[in-house]
Amino acid sequence: MSLRDFTRIGRKIVAIGRNYAEHAKELNNPVPTSPFFFLKPTTSYLLQPGKIEVPRNCVVHHEVELGVVIGKNGRDITAARADDFIGGYVLALDMTARNLQDEAKKSGKPWAAAKGFDTFTPVSDFIERSAIKNPHDLRLWLKVDERTVQDGSTQDMIFKIPQLIEFVSSIMKLEEGDVILTGTPKGVGPVKAGQTVTGGLQLPGSGKDVIATFSFPVIGRPGTGAFSAK
Template identity: 50%
Template sequence: MTGFNLRHFAQHGKKVVAVGRNYRDHCAELNNAVPTTPMLFMKPSSAYLTESSGPILIPRGCTDLHHEVELGVVIASECRDVSVDTAMSHVGGYALALDMTARDFQEKCKSKGQPWEIAKGFDTSLPVSRFITKEELPEPHNVVLWCKVNGEDRQRGNTREMVFNIPTLLSYISGIFTLQPGDLVLTGTPAGVGPVKAGDLISCGIADLLQCQFAVAQR
């Protein structure tokens, strides 16, 4: 049905829908209110960076590039106006992801009321792990995500702390944007986001299931 193996979601998937402010402690650290409906934005598929395919590149002009470790949900089958009850049947698997964010660009966009794409969607702004099967992650709402920079702890949060859980997100999103096989939904980041600079090494993982590493360089 998809025409490709979901393991290759980063190569073939078209759309990445991201959810902002989906962990209370992260809302607090950036002085944002906890949302009453999911706040959505997108990254283009050209932003994907898979392991061993080069460093995360700091966009020209950016002086405050932040890591945001997130659980990504890979869509297996088309969903439009899907119900909360049936949403999980459209999940094909998962990936760990970094929602790399040019925080300085984002602050400027926010203050001017301008779109966020240049802050969120630049090339290499979406490092991802390998595909994770549903069998490998039977409890997606009870797993620890972590992120370290140069070996130092930065983020550690449990997915049970999401404001909107995965089926709620998929139902809401699919009422606006049809989700298609290979699309990725980024489910938000726990507290601890912070800057990286050229030469840094980011490592991130899901509990003991998986970890991956990405170097940082200047574009």
């Protein structure tokens, strides 16, 4: 099976929290001195031409991120060896039900519900590793309709990708197809049904060298469940 099928072969989505200082500050969170992460279910993956679903009574925020796709299994991977375990990349969104997350944080509960709804990890097509020479010098941007809401650089990551791979793999085995979401720059904010979210990943200082893009319409969550749009 091709690594391009990472959304089917990967067993976990490892999302790094607060890896951009300005994003931590915009939500009044402390800037971390060591990495931390949470897990998202692979059922939250959304491929184009899918639609992002906004659950009822949820304030859903966008968070654009560079994702690292793991190319082979490994545990206790040192930062010096981390590059050997990168199979490719992906442009991703870590959608967040912010009001549910805030409630969970106040009561000391996990964030799983706020991060784990179906469609809450929209992704671009797989990006070949050879297409990105330096993952720490890329422009990440996101528009809601025609308004640019996030525009940052992976240069601003607090913890670089080798350090993240070392940290995560010291706790749990990383497996082929797993994705590490490396954090989001400042500018996170709400999306609503009827809007369209468009993102891009490109080389710095250029409007032409676009590596990946995606575009997803936003709808109310269908169905008859507790979080379905009424």
